[in-house]
Amino acid sequence: MKYRKKPVEVEAFKWTGGIDYTEDPEWIEEAIKDGVVSFREEGSPKVHMLIETLEGVMTSQVGDYIIKGVHGEFYPCKPDIFEETYEPSGAQVDGKLLAKELAKPIKNELDKRSRYAQRRKGFS
Structure with missing residues (x-):
């Protein structure tokens, strides 16, 4: 049997590694305050975002997309996969x-x- 992925709208942003905090949505700021998101080597060019997920801690690099799923969960996604899978819905x-x-x-x-x-x- 074949299956097709259901159309789902998610919120996401491309992480700049702290270069432009004005682009960070409020929900990621809240996740940082709540300890769901943290950083390794913060302030250096090798900074990584650590995201607690149901599958364990996932690591994001600068340039990855950070997705807020439909159930409020967070996870990183590589740009090529994100851009192949998602398109702007027009709703903001x-x-x-x-x-x-x-x-x-x-x-x-x-x-x-x-x-x-x-x-x-x-x-x-």
């Missing part, structure tokens, strides 16, 4: 912007209630 989510947008209706409702409470105070 900025978590900070999303939170800000989702907060607007709540803020508007709170502002409306506050204005109503101020008007009611004037009638007391």
Whole structure:
């Protein structure tokens, strides 16, 4: 029997080895803080990223892609394999912007209630 891989969207970024931290997504920063991701020979040209996975610790080199899977797991992938397997989906989510947008209706409702409470105070 033959099988075809299901289409799955993942989040990923190409690791620069610390050259450009502005490209690092928030989820990798959280993984570093949580100890899921660490580094060997940090600050040197031979820096490696160590990622704790269900299969054990995997090592990533500069230029590898770091993938956040659909279940929140992390793993490295060599650029040639990544580029052969994945393509941009066109969807990009900025978590900070999303939170800000989702907060607007709540803020508007709170502002409306506050204005109503101020008007009611004037009638007391």
